[in-house]
Amino acid sequence: MTEMATRELTVARDVLHATVVTIGSALGMPEADARILAESLVEADLRGVHTHGVAALTGYARRLRGGGVNPTPRVRVTHTRGAITIVDADHGLGQIGSQFAMERAIEAARASGIGAAAVRNSSHFGAAAFYAAMALPHDMIGFATTSAGNRIAPIGGRTPVVGNNPFAWAIPAATERPIILDMAQSVVAAGKIGMAARKGEKIPFGWAMDGQGRPTDDPLAGAAGLLVPIGGPKGFGLALIVDILCGALSGAALGRELAKPHQPDTPSQIGHFFMAIDVASFTDVASFKARVDGMIRQVHESEPASPGTPLYVPGEIEWRLRERRVSDGIPLLKSIVADLKALADELGLGASIATAT
Numbered sequence: 252m253t254e255m256a257t258r259e260l261t262v263a264r265d266v267l268h269a270t271v272v273t274i275g276s277a278l279g280m281p282e283a284d285a286r287i288l289a290e291s292l293v294e295a296d297l298r299g300v301h302t303h304g305v306a307a308l309t310g311y312a313r314r315l316r317g318g319g320v321n322p323t324p325r326v327r328v329t330h331t332r333g334a335i336t337i338v339d340a341d342h343g344l345g346q347i348g349s350q351f352a353m354e355r356a357i358e359a360a361r362a363s364g365i366g367a368a369a370v371r372n373s374s375h376f377g378a379a380a381f382y383a384a385m386a387l388p389h390d391m392i393g394f395a396t397t398s399a400g401n402r403i404a405p406i407g408g409r410t411p412v413v414g415n416n417p418f419a420w421a422i423p424a425a426t427e428r429p430i431i432l433d434m435a436q437s438v439v440a441a442g443k444i445g446m447a448a449r450k451g452e453k454i455p456f457g458w459a460m461d462g463q464g465r466p467t468d469d470p471l472a473g474a475a476g477l478l479v480p481i482g483g484p485k486g487f488g489l490a491l492i493v494d495i496l497c498g499a500l501s502g503a504a505l506g507r508e509l510a511k512p513h514q515p516d517t518p519s520q521i522g523h524f525f526m527a528i529d530v531a532s533f534t535d536v537a538s539f540k541a542r543v544d545g546m547i548r549q550v551h552e553s554e555p556a557s558p559g560t561p562l563y564v565p566g567e568i569e570w571r572l573r574e575r576r577v578s579d580g581i582p583l584l585k586s587i588v589a590d591l592k593a594l595a596d597e598l599g600l601g602a603s604i605a606t607a608t
Contacts, residue, residue: 262582334367384421444478
């Protein structure tokens, strides 16, 4: 465990956003696309989901430079029928096609009550919550999910056939914070194992298995091996359904057709699926949001098993972190800041993260 890996620096939100935009543009992305990327990554860091924040940028850069990701994709609609849209992301970063698709789903929901969009020829899209939450300002329920590189084997097997395939739901509320459930179908996201390796820490048994299907506490062996599905066969079943939603519906790669994760020169061919549900098409919005508030308060007022233990709904801890970090800055591992500076230097930018303390 090194000082470089474990000490943190605090970075202002706007500075971090500008740094990502500058690096993305230098990697050949149009500025508008680089801004979408920055919004996605910085929002994840604001919410404390550092596995899907700016720590991911160096990996994206390898794929943009290696040809696995198209820096200038021509994202386009290939099919529409009623409230359904199919989007081809042209092998760009997942954030670009995903924001486009969720916007189409919201438009369709405004007209039809429910809208859905499926995406093919995409790549890693970051945190699913980012897209589900796009529905909230429109008084809609949002849903986002994605396939991922194969890391989960069938129960009792050791050959991976599906990814951990996260999904997110976003539910609007009135005076309470919106509910956001963002979860992978593995015990932990792969990025959390990578973060443990970065910190020089062991991982708990039950997070991952090595390449032979044996439980491990070594994050490097876990990163190269298998993820453990949450709830055993239940998690595997959910991951399988997500793979079908994102792959078979959209025309994206399915199961073992997906490229191995993080190959710098090979398009991932990942698929995504998005949905927006217009609350007003079902019921009175104010009444709905008031009832959601009531449900949230029921959670808060439930008697804790240990006195004094706060009780939260999904996403509440992340909202609280976000509110604090917007004003106080974002704590990042010093090694992540060093990686960003090294990437900026490689690109000849001389960009730095100022205001770090």
